[in-house]
Amino acid sequence: MPEDWGRSVVTIGVFDGVHRGHQQMVARAVALAGRLGLPSVVVTFDPHPEEVVRPGTHPPRLTTARHRTELLAGLGVDAVCVLPFTLDFSHMSPDEFVQTVLVDRLHAAGVVVGENFRFGHKASGDVETLQTLGEKYDFVAEAVPLVSNGDAISSTLIRERLAAGDMEAVALALGRPHRVEGVVVRGYQRGRQLGFPTANVESPEHTAIPADGVYAGWLQGVSNGNLPAVYGGERWPAAISVGTNPTFEGVPRTVEAYALDRDDLDLYGAHVAVDFGRRLRANLRFDSIEALIEQMHADVDEARRITREAP
Numbered sequence: 001m002p003e004d005w006g007r008s009v010v011t012i013g014v015f016d017g018v019h020r021g022h023q024q025m026v027a028r029a030v031a032l033a034g035r036l037g038l039p040s041v042v043v044t045f046d047p048h049p050e051e052v053v054r055p056g057t058h059p060p061r062l063t064t065a066r067h068r069t070e071l072l073a074g075l076g077v078d079a080v081c082v083l084p085f086t087l088d089f090s091h092m093s094p095d096e097f098v099q100t101v102l103v104d105r106l107h108a109a110g111v112v113v114g115e116n117f118r119f120g121h122k123a124s125g126d127v128e129t130l131q132t133l134g135e136k137y138d139f140v141a142e143a144v145p146l147v148s149n150g151d152a153i154s155s156t157l158i159r160e161r162l163a164a165g166d167m168e169a170v171a172l173a174l175g176r177p178h179r180v181e182g183v184v185v186r187g188y189q190r191g192r193q194l195g196f197p198t199a200n201v202e203s204p205e206h207t208a209i210p211a212d213g214v215y216a217g218w219l220q221g222v223s224n225g226n227l228p229a230v231y232g233g234e235r236w237p238a239a240i241s242v243g244t245n246p247t248f249e250g251v252p253r254t255v256e257a258y259a260l261d262r263d264d265l266d267l268y269g270a271h272v273a274v275d276f277g278r279r280l281r282a283n284l285r286f287d288s289i290e291a292l293i294e295q296m297h298a299d300v301d302e303a304r305r306i307t308r309e310a311p
Contacts, residue, residue, distance in 0.1 A: 001105050001106065005105075005106070005107065006038070006039075006107060007038055007107045007108070007109040008033070008038050008039045008040065008041045008078075008079075008106050008107060008108060008109065009029050009030075009032050009033035009036060009038050009039070009040050009041070009108070009109060009110040009111070009112065010029070010040075010041045010042075010043055010102055010106050010108045010110070010111050010112070011025055011026055011028075011029035011040070011041075011042055011043070011111070011112040011113065012042075012043045012044075012111065012113055012117070012119070013025070013042075013043075013044060013113065013114065013117070014044060014045055014048060014049065014155070015042065015044045015068060015072065016048065016059075016061060016062045016063060016068070016155045017062035017063055017155050017158055017173075017174060018063060018068055018071040018072060018075075018174075019062075019153055019154075019155065019158060019173050019174050019175070020147050020153055020173060020174070020175050021114065021146055021147040021152075021153045021154065023075060023175060024144055024147050025112060025113070025114055025144045026040075026042060026072065026075045026076075026077060027075065027076075028112050028142065028144050029042075029077070029110070029112040030075065030076045030077060032110050032112060032142070033078075033110070036109060036110065038109055038110075039078035039079060040076070040077045040078050040079075041077065041078065041079045041080070041081060041106055042072050042077050042079070042080045042081065043081045043083060043101065043106070044068065044069075044072075044080065044081070044082055044083070045082070045083050045084075045085040046065050046082050046083075046084065046085065047085055048061065048085070048206075049085050049090065051206075052085050052086065052087055052089075052090055053087075053090055058206045059155070059156070059159060059206075059208075060159055060162070060206060060207065060208035060209070061204075061206045061207055061208055062155060062158060062159070062162075062174075062178070062208045063179070064181050064204065064207075065082060066224075066225060067179065067181060067273075069082065081106075083101070090121065091121050092120060092121060093120050093121055093124070093125075094119055094120030094121075094124060094125030094129050094130075094133065095120075095133060096120075097119055097120055097125075098130070098133045098137060099137065102137070102139065103137045103139075108137075108139040109138075109139055109140070110139055110140045110141075110142065111130060111134065111139055111140070111141045111142070112141075112142050112143075112144060113127060113130065113141070113142075113143055113144070114143065114144055114146060115127060115143040115144065115145050115146060116146065117130070117143065127141070127143045149169075149172060149173060153173045157173065158170055158173050158174065158178075158208075159208055161173070162178060162208055162209070162210050162211070163210075163211055164211060165210055165211035165212075165213050165279040165282075166279075167210065167215065167276050167277060167278055167279055168278065170210075170276075171277075176275075177217065177218070177275040177276055177277055178208070178210065178275070178276045179273050179274065179275050179276075180201065180203050180207055180208075180209055180255055180273070180274045180276070181201075181203060181204075181207075181222065181271065181272070181273045181274075182201040182202045182203035182204065182207070182255070182271070182272065182274075183201070183202050183269065183270070183271055183272075184199045184200060184201060184202075184267040184268055184269065184270050184272055185200050185201075185202045185268070186200065186268060187200035187254065187256070196239070196258045196296055196300065197258065197263050197265075198241070198256035198257060198258045199219060199256065199257050199258075199259070199265075199267045199272060200254055200255075200256050201254075201255045201256070201257065201272060201274055203255060209242060209253075209255060210242055210276055210279070211242070211279070212242050212243030212244070212253075212282065212283045213241075213242060213243065213279050213280070213281060213282045213283055214239065214240065214241050214242075214279070214280045214281050214283070214299050215239070215240040215241075215242065215276050215277065215278065215279050215280060215303075216237075216238075216239065216240070216277045216278050216280060216302065216303035216306040216307055217237075217238050217240050217257070217274060217275050217276045217277040217278075217303075217307070218235050218236065218237055218238055218274070218275040218277070218307065219235070219236050219238040219240075219257040219258075219259050219272060219273075219274055219275075220233060220234065220235040220236070220272060220273045220275070221233055221234065221267070221270055221271070221272050221273075222271055222272060222273045223271065224271035227271065229271075230267060230270040230271075230272075231265070236259035236260065236262060236265075237259070237260045237303065237304060237307035237308070238257045238258055238259050238260060238274070238303065238307075239257070239258045239260065239280075239296075239299050239300050239303040240255065240256065240257045240258075240274055240276065240303075241254075241255075241256045241257075241258075241283075242254070242255050242256075243283045244283075255274060257272075257274045258300070260300060260303060260304055260307070277306055277307060277310060278306050280299055280302050280303065280306075281299070
């Protein structure tokens with residue numbers, strides 16, 4: 001932290017997805033910071049705590065670390081602190097965590113968390129613990145109620161809806177379409193041979209990918225922090241395929257996006273984002289290439305209509 005860092009208002013969480021519940025919590029922290037005339041700070045963690053505490057159980061990741069910080073910055077916070085989550089870190093008691101992170105480093109005057117917040121070794125601390133420690137270390141702790149669409153919005157619920165291909169429910173919970181990022185790599189180029197050149201997106205390990213099927217959505221070049229976005233970050237309506245392509249045997253599971261009516265794009269090696277709008281259908285096995293091409297034309301027409309009508 002900067003040596004001259006004064007007091008601040010802090011909100012803490014993994015914030016995977018930065019969904020509407022997270023957004024409400026951050027908004028509360030920003031509002032409190034504004035009233036107190038202090039900077040607002042988000043504290044988040046990488047890697048996911050579950051992967052450190054219970055290796056091999058890493059849940060599918062809704063956002064990359066970079067996209068997560070970009071989304072949080074867009075909510076008006078003054079700083080985002082991404083703490084490396086290690087096994088030693090996980091062994092901190094609630095008091096050690098508060099003193100080391102919130103008091104000694106961030107000089108917290110206020111701390112905002114969700115009502116189900118747990119922290120410290122073996123998740124032994126809760127909101128009541130945090131409020132008691134706030135009295136000890138001179139900060140105010142507030143708990144924000146969970147946001148609900150009938151079911152409480154959570155990263156777990158969003159992963160379940162993704163696995164079912166229910167992109168409308170996912171977008172409602174996130175407040176935006178779900179995004180998969182990655183590098184465009186060379187595939188089998190079957191899409192190009194069939195008249196629909198696709199970007200084959202290789203995403204990072206543990207990425208949350210929707211259920212197999214065909215989707216309407218968008219394809220966009222994005223910066224990876226080292227290189228600028230290709231084509232100036234232009235965003236194209238797209239037809240998206242997720243799965244193993246059952247018409248062709250032995251194909252690994254892929255995410256492929258065809259930018260509608262564009263056959264002039266050179267995206268190999270570029271970092272791109274695929275935003276999922278609506279699922280059009282499940283994957284099907286076709287008896288002939290001609291039948292597949294006919295269905296692809298229908299999918300593209302439907303994707304064009306859906307993306308044109310999207311806000």
